[in-house]
Amino acid sequence: MGARSFRELEVFKKAHLWVLETYRACRGFPRDEMFGLTSQLKRAAVSVPANIAEGFVKRGKADKLRFYNIAQGSLEECRYYFILAQDLDYAETDRLMSALDEVSRMLEAYVRAIRGSA
DSSP states (O other), X not given: OOOSSGGGOHHHHHHHHHHHHHHHHHTTSOGGGTXXXXXXXXXXXXXXXXXXXXXXXXXXXXXXXXXXXXXXXXXXXXXXXXXXXXXXXXXXXXXXXXXXXXXXXHHHHXXXXXXXXX
């Protein structure tokens, strides 16, 4: 039997924990980045589990996949922001990047499963 709520999805759980870690990392960013990189990174990170949640309730396969693809795009956006934060010496992002990679792999597997379902 499948999940009855997006909260039961392992990919959602991992994505949510990753967002919490991302928010914690942003606390160390310079104050003058509050409306710049910090805001952009938080917004993109939150988009990942939010789109997983929204896609979960969509009835049509194409609709579901569209939301999961938006989540995948937000992950890649965050990947760049982590590179930038690292290069600007705002944070050590290796752990965040590793968690991002795990969420990305899990989401891709979930997308493949949906594509292959009847």
